[in-house]
Amino acid sequence: MNETSAAKAPGPSLLRIVLIGRRPRNTFVRIVVLVVTCFIIFGFVLLPIRIEGVSMQPTYHDQQINFVNRLAYIRHEPRRGDVVSIMLAGHSIMYMKRIVGLPGETIGFSNGKLLVNGEILNEPYVKSACDWNVPPVTLSTNQYYVVGDNREMPEKNHEKGVAERWRIVGKVLL
Amino acid sequence: MKQWLTRLIAIAVVIAVGFWLWQVFFPSPERIIHNRMARIAKLISFSSNEGNIARMADVSSLLGYFTPDIQCTIDTPDIPDAGDWSINGREDLRDNVVGARSMVGSLRVDFVDVTVTFAPDHQTAAVELTARVSLPNDRDFIVHEMKFTFRNVKGEWLVSRVETVKTLG
Numbered sequence: 001m002n003e004t005s006a007a008k009a010p011g012p013s014l015l016r017i018v019l020i021g022r023r024p025r026n027t028f029v030r031i032v033v034l035v036v037t038c039f040i041i042f043g044f045v046l047l048p049i050r051i052e053g054v055s056m057q058p059t060y061h062d063q064q065i066n067f068v069n070r071l072a073y074i075r076h077e078p079r080r081g082d083v084v085s086i087m088l089a090g091h092s093i094m095y096m097k098r099i100v101g102l103p104g105e106t107i108g109f110s111n112g113k114l115l116v117n118g119e120i121l122n123e124p125y126v127k128s129a130c131d132w133n134v135p136p137v138t139l140s141t142n143q144y145y146v147v148g149d150n151r152e153m154p155e156k157n158h159e160k161g162v163a164e165r166w167r168i169v170g171k172v173l174l
Numbered sequence: 175m176k177q178w179l180t181r182l183i184a185i186a187v188v189i190a191v192g193f194w195l196w197q198v199f200f201p202s203p204e205r206i207i208h209n210r211m212a213r214i215a216k217l218i219s220f221s222s223n224e225g226n227i228a229r230m231a232d233v234s235s236l237l238g239y240f241t242p243d244i245q246c247t248i249d250t251p252d253i254p255d256a257g258d259w260s261i262n263g264r265e266d267l268r269d270n271v272v273g274a275r276s277m278v279g280s281l282r283v284d285f286v287d288v289t290v291t292f293a294p295d296h297q298t299a300a301v302e303l304t305a306r307v308s309l310p311n312d313r314d315f316i317v318h319e320m321k322f323t324f325r326n327v328k329g330e331w332l333v334s335r336v337e338t339v340k341t342l343g
Contacts, residue, residue, distance in 0.1 A: 052315070062313075088319040088341050089304040090287025095341065146342065161342030 045070055046173065047091060055148030055158055056096055058127050059083070060172075068094075072171035078102075078144060081125075083172040086146060086163050094169060095159060098125070101145025108136030112151065128152045137162060144168065204290045207299055207324055207331055214239050214333070215285045218271075221310065222279040233271050237264050239333055241325060246270075246336040250318065261336075280310050299324040299331070302339070 012022060021027035042048055047068040051060050060066070060083075068085045078084060078099050086095040101107035106117050112130040114121045130151035139145060139162060147160035197205065217236040220229060246261035261267050274281075288303040301322040308315035323335035 052313075086341065088287070088317065089289065089302045089339075092286040093304045093306060093317050143343075159342060163342055167341065 047085075047170070049085065049094070049096070049172075051096060054153065055150050056083070056098075057150040059098075059125055059149045060096065067173040068170040069173045070170040073168070078165075078168055078171070084146070085169045085172060086167045087169050091169060095146075096172060097146035097148055097160065097163070099144050100147055101139055103139050103141045103143055105145070106136045106138045107145040109134040109155075114147075125149050126151055130155070134160075142166075203292070203296070203299070203326075203331065207290050207301060208288060210239060210324075210331060210333075211285050211288050211301060211303065211322070215283045218283045219281055220275060229275060233268060233275075236271065237268055240264060240267060241327060241332045241334040244334060244336070247338070248336070249338045249340070250316070278309060282308050282310055297326045298334075 047070060049066050049068055051064045051066060052062060054062060072082075080099055080102055082099045084097065084099055086097060088094065100114055100121060100123075101116060106115075108115050109132040112132050114123060115136065126149055128151055132151065132155040134155065137145070142165040144163050144165065145161070146163045148158060150158070201209070214236065217232050217239075220232065224232075242264050244261065244264055244267055246267065247258070248260070249258040259270075261270055284306045285303045286306060288301060290299055290301050292299045301324060303320055303322070305318050305320050306315055307318075319339040319341045321335075321337050321339050322333050324331045325334040
């Protein structure tokens with residue numbers, strides 16, 4: 001008798017199954033876990049960014065989407081060649097630059113060539129020649145020299161220079 | 175059980191609304207400064223279709239947010255023909271603001287990542303922020319880290335100093 005009535009009982013509609021699943025409680029738990037996970041990952045670990053400007057061309061283009069890995073420098077310090085994000089007053093707007101000089105080094109530009117301790121640095125990511133001349137600067141501990149890949153633009157219009165370690169938020173992921 | 179839960183939710187809602195109303199009618203000094211920064215950004219911004227009277231009214235309102243001895247030290251090497259310049263006093267500020275408005279047709283200024291830090295005596299406050307300046311219909315923009323110093327003048331928080339901060343040395 002019971003088996004007959006159970007067989008006749010109507011199941012959840014297809015629309016309801018599609019929207020909230022066969023077990024709404026489980027679906028709710030999954031949604032909460034997903035939201036919390038996304039909040040933690042994209043709020044504190046992988047910061048989503050939209051690139052604006054041309055200073056990192058041709059490596060990165062205007063309006064590209066990317067992520068900043070804030071855990072990249074937990075086990076080691078930033079390295080030469082890393083593309084990093086540099087905070088201004090906060091994390092809403094940040095600079096995106098490449099590290100070319102490490103603490104203790106002397107960095108400068110001479111006739112468009114980047115000099116590290118007086119020697120020309122090979123920069124395969126730079127696709128255009130330039131004529132920049134920047135007097136050498138010696139970095140202290142906790143200081144890095146950062147510059148964009150686009151050297152076509154005039155030197156005075158290109159934001160570059162010495163970044164304190166605490167300003168480096170993380171490494172650009174992609 | 176259900177009635178108990180309903181009462182609990184109602185009490186929570188009343189407390190939340192009460193807290194919100196308290197914040198609206200009796201804002202903290204930090205909230206006042208945040209509101210002032212938002213208002214200053216709005217008054218600095220202007221559009222090309224604004225009339226002269228409206229522009230002058232905005233400039234006049236803007237000056238009211240600064241102390242008479244306001245000092246501005248602006249260093250913008252990335253802006254062509256701007257370089258570094260300084261402003262001393264409200265009249266000087268007025269001349270510069272009016273001059274800047276005549277140079278460009280429209281301007282939009284946004285202050286983001288605004289952080290307020292009060293001095294121990296709570297009579298001055300340092301506001302650190304990132305300013306984003308753009309021309310409408312133009313995708314280029316300028317960002318600069320800035321520091322505003324507020325001073326409590328007879329119960330009113332006014333800007334006494336504005337300076338740019340060099341992010342990359």
